[in-house]
Amino acid sequence: MNRYNFKLVEKKWQQKWQNSNIFSSEIDRDREKFYCLEMFPYPSGRIHMGHVRNYTIGDVLSRYKSLVGFNVLHPMGWDAFGMPAENAARENNLDPKDWTNKNISTMKEQLKKLGLSIDWDREISTCSEEYYKHQQLFFLELYEKGLVYRKENYVNWDPVDQTVLANEQVIDGKGWRSGAIVERKKLNQWFLKISQFSEELLSDLDKLEAWPNKVKVMQKNWIGKSFGCEITFQTEGDLPVKEIKCFTTRPDTLFGFSFLAVSVDHEISKYFSENHEFQKFKKECSKTGTTEEAIAIGEKIGFKTNLMAINPLDHTQKVPVFFANFVLMDYGFGAVFGCPAHDQRDFDFAKKYKLDIKTVVKPLEENDEFQVRDEAYTGPGIVINSEFLNNLKVPEESILRSIDILEEKKIGKKKINFRLKDWGVSRQRYWGCPIPMAYDENGKVIPIPKMNLPVKLPENINLNTKGNPLDFIDDWKNIEINGKKYVRETDTLDTFVCSSWYYLRFCSPHDKDYGFKKKDIDYWMPVDQYIGGVEHAILHLLYSRFFMKALGYKNENFKFSEPFKGLFTQGMVCHETYKDENNNWLSPEDVEYDGSKFRKKGDLESKVKVGPSESMSKSKKNVIDPENIIKNYGADAVRLFILSDSPPEKDVQWSEQGMIASYKFLQKLWILHNKIKDKIFNSNDNEKENNNLEKFTNQIINKITNNLENFNYNVIIANIYEVYNFLNKEIESKISGKVLRENYLKILTLFSPAIPHYTSECFEDLGYINPISWPKANTDLLIEDEIDYVVQINGKKRAILKENRNIDEESLLLKLKSNKMTERYLKNRTIKKTIFVKNRLINILVNE
């Protein structure tokens, strides 16, 4: 017998799979389809462990579904536009296209070494003309439908990357990629009208039963629907301002009105452009606006104007109008009415500026003299001190009733407000999909005629420019359409646009006329299982959902509203972090453990500080390169390990020891395989039938099938170990070769989604080709003749008794009275009650 040589075996099967094209998929109306999609990678250069985990999970699922009989679509592509390519190209004097394509081919080879069941014929790359030309067409279609518009807007400007960031790309006031502090800048930008679908995006979440609740909640919060009322306040003062509109969810507290606050960007701020004090205040606000500490401390500051706002319910009440730092321009109307007694922010503000705090809601248990003192009261209760609103129940009655009254008096309107903002898609970068628009000499927008698509990215250009390189390419920028001169739009699309429809492209990857074919998507869509990191819970997933709805808008031929039927978010791969004496990060490859402490490799005197396990990242150097690991241990061993240690939705700790254990396990499994093979071919078929083995096989079929269906992939690996432990013992007993063969083939099939190269080799070694169907448990064999009855006396386990499965309560009780384990608990005692759960347990309650 040979050692199991994974190098030869894995290479052999990967080639066979490739040559026989067994993973390529075609429409087959006689079979139910299953579309399994993992989030496609950004071609950064090399795959990382996160990819290994993500794609292994998807591969196990795809292989399983295919064995169960589904027609599986399992494609892969590249999210290939984006800034890293441009940055790398600039630094190394390369073309972003070359850099990207080189990375793609490296990573493709790496992925192939994992033995993934991917239909590579459908490979797509978002930076190819073949892909983005369709995207440009979609953009024009959305433009025609009124879902694309251009407006001047304050944008988040990343001074390092010299580009605009979406709100979602600003984290703690810093650019998500560069980490630079984001500035505010006014620019003309292209927007997609995602807000038009706010309600639908929210309500359709309920349809997504196979999505993690966590993700749905995050999207719900992001969309941020709130129900309330817009109120128009009349103003008095020395400015030409007659009224200010506010949005509120608490119109019932209007009698507690004591100030009105507007954002520093509110339109009335234009009257303060010459006011130095105000400009100083505005600067102050922008400084503290977004930093974490500022929000944590939450200091409220304001700038008092000479304007007074009139309470629309009580014209005698006039309150000051402030600019305030806690009012956001891009929510509601950028103005709020302040009711200090029942809003903590307003309360803090009122305390600071010594404004009235008038209590208008009392908790149920308090009397009418109740006064808000140390903090705002925001709970339920009864309206007081509010004339005709008095005695209404807060919040059930009071809010609706007060809206009605405001509507009657024509001072307010019922309003639903969303937090979700339109999606700014303009990026001032070269390496992206060009926006197919142009401007005439007056700046008027004209879409590029569809027949002139694609708008190709120019090649071999100078990237060493400040801002967008495309701005400097005159012969690309200046065009003629129908004899008229135009200047192209030089912004490119946010790369999230590319990933918002790629799942459709996989259905018709080679179609030249359109992004997808109707007959293809009608068969394959929606994605049955989408798998990826939870970090895309909001951005990518929300944009993709929007894109489906936008394509279907005013289009009866497009019947889908949700792209991803099932979603699974896998956890991250973590590793301990190491630092040397000088607090420099060390790579795990440079660290060794001598049994008691960690040190630098080959340096006995050195000390290494071990830090907490954190998600693998280059900056902390705690990365393990998958390619090396695959080279050393083989793909199946890596797959086995990455699945084994934690539930796939949770973070997993990378462990070298665990990795080695998985590798050794396959070696042991191979030794066992050879024993089994020997027995299959050499033992007499007349040996007594082995009931144990058949029973076990049927049990394990059930277990593994259930665990696969429920994503308990870590438990599947435990099940595989269980099988090994069982067979390794059972093989020593006499077994009929026929029975052994039948059961072993089933077992190998159960293993095959997780360790496909190994099982393929085993099948071949026994003279079989790979299985084509998943085994079914024989339920008859799952019924045990003998049951381990748990015997409890007064609820305490006292014995386990092997008994016939059909034994009744009385016979069992009789046996227990004479059984030496249990008789002493029953002797001389009265049995008050017995609880008998058939085939499981008996609980006898006795007097002590």
Added chain:
RNA sequence: GGGCGAGUGGCGGAAUUGGUAGACGCGUUGGUCUUAGGAACCAAUAGUGCAAGCUGUGAAGGUUCGAGUCCUUUCUCGCCUACCA
């Protein structure tokens, strides 16, 4: 501040509808074989006790014949989010 989730051996983690807590792996300990072993194999491994037993799923209560699982209160940790009116 708000939302979501999780607390089980030395560690990662198992545990249909409430019904044998600790599957499986790592680590550790002892042994076998070895010149040696950081290899392989065998055995043990929740705590405590010589044992029968007792105690054990963050803590405290509750429901139940029976609770890791259900309910109430509470503590700790993680993740997300953030002045959203």
